[in-house]
Amino acid sequence: MDGASVNLTQSLFSWPYFKEFTSFITILTPILPIIALFGLIANITNIVVFLKAGIKDNVTTLLISLSVSDMMFLVLVTPSLCTRVIIYFVPDWSWPFYNRLLDELLYWPSYTFYDFSSYISVGLGVTRCACVAMPLQFKSVFTKARTVKAVLVLFILVVSIRVPIMSTYRLVWIKDPRTNSSVVSVAGQDVKSITRFNDIVGHTSLPWINFIIMITCVGVIMLKLYQASMAHKYHTATSISASRSKQAPEAMGHQGRSAKDLRVIQCVVLICCIFIVSQLPFLTYTTYRLINQQFDTDGRLRFLLFTFGAVGRTCSYLNASVNIFVYYNYNRTYRSILLSMLRLKRENAQ
Template sequence: MTQNTSKLTEIFTTPFPYLSEFFLTIKILAPLWPAIILFGLISNIINIVVFLKAGAKDNMTVLLLCLAMSDLVFLILITPSTCSYVIQYLVRSYPWPFDYFILHYLLYWPAFTAYDLSAFISVSLGVMRCACVAMPLKFKLVFTKARTIKWVMFLVILAVSLRIPVLTINRISWRTDPRTNVSSPYLKPVNNIYMSHINDIINRGIVIYILYITMVTCVIILTFKLYQASKIRRSYTTEQLRASDQAPSKPVAQGLNSKDVQVVKSVVLVCIIFILSQLSFLLTSTTRLFLPDFDADQQFAYLFGILSQINRTCSYLNASLNIFVYYNYNSKYRSVLHSLLSVKGRK
């Protein structure tokens, strides 16, 4: 076992508050991770195939396609870290043939860079749908398909740029065991504490608050528009409309036809999944601002670890559950999926 792994094992065999709760959390959540990730990989591949088959001809479909791609990349990149986590904490005596931290941390930050991109795309979905409801006549002129693709490319650059501090801290080096004279690779952190602190301020502080507030605002606006549209629809159903020239002026919400309502519902549900999955991250960031000891290697390390595993589980769920939303509230998605399944059934 490597030196880093020995230190890690020593830490987790030392009496500490919340130790039993921490391992209980691991034992409850860790068995769920492989199933969630496998389902997420399959569901996002299905989403990508369906959206490509349907033809990404409008901004919403382009964003949904890009969201499925970024979710897929996140799940692929986070799989090694998850596997190492499950092995390390459920089989703590596992004799690692190489430095455990290579598997655990090397792709961890690239994975969460992809997760950030998914968050940015989800927020863009909410904002664009709000704009569509608020200014339906101008919306198509503002966010065309070409501009949406350029916007996604900008989001990719933004996600990578914001994570540069932690994307540059890990590198693979070689060291020689004096007992065996055998060289082996290990993960060498560079400026880890300083860069992680910058990451905490930017990505786990400022960015997450901006995204969360924006998404909550979008959900409130869209939910109100849905309520307004349903209320108007009920009033016109129960009351006989007079002649068109005597009818009152129509509010914006009345412009939501049944198809628009389904699209708005699907976007709202995607936004809600994002909000719920980000809530534990937000709680962690807020607590760390007011309680510095709520962190790894501090007084509340294991309590911090409990919430961290909940955060990890929520991120997997966030990247895996959108297929249910699309299937239930996107008629075009459903029809394309049924056609693909029927073709494969005939074969």
């Protein structure tokens, strides 16, 4: 083997930095597959419930698209999680291929769907923000048909951004020094410039743009709801609008919005807030890695690199798994269908 192959083999099998954050990994490693499994069940449940309810508007279209994308992300990332668990707890496990093959082979496809989920979440925020801030102008703009087309365009965009980096990787044969046998691995070819481009555009610039748009949308929605709430309280207290003051609390909300509309807005705001919180560690990780060369796998700050990476991955798994709680609490139709499904299942079991 030449020098490059030897270095590749050593880097693949030695894991020189993996044990540097043992205590952190000890806590996270067993938990992550559980989160992923729960997320898979939750997103499948979301898809079934939304299909039963019927895809009648743009919000439901985006929510079911988000559930499908999150499910695909978790399906593709689960082999990576299982690999990490086996490597950590059974380091001498005999593999028929390079032990990180599944992890590295499925990394970019899985996080392509995670990026797709991010864009859908931003779409939710933008559509609700527009409808809350300027309801008359945008009431008929975001139709279901247009939303479906927009989702398809977003998917093509996300895949197009990731295709260059994914196309550089090839399956190769390398020698495992532990068994002195050749095994299948994955390696990139001429990836330096493409990786740099991907880090700047796909991992940093576009996520930051999404992040800023999302924060702006949430801020505008909260401001408009606050202003509407103050106006509603004022009109009620001064009896300027007798008909408004006589409306049942559950029937009408801020500035004539129905309770159903308010629950939809609350649901979208919570999904956006989950996105914002989950993206922050990832953005910190990718941005600092660009500006500090020591924040890398072979740098002085590798401990922080792996720590932020582990936190960012954990947040991404949670982000793809917890929306079921939001839907259950803020969508009456969703809750009603889910409870009826659970009752039917329990009756059939009896």
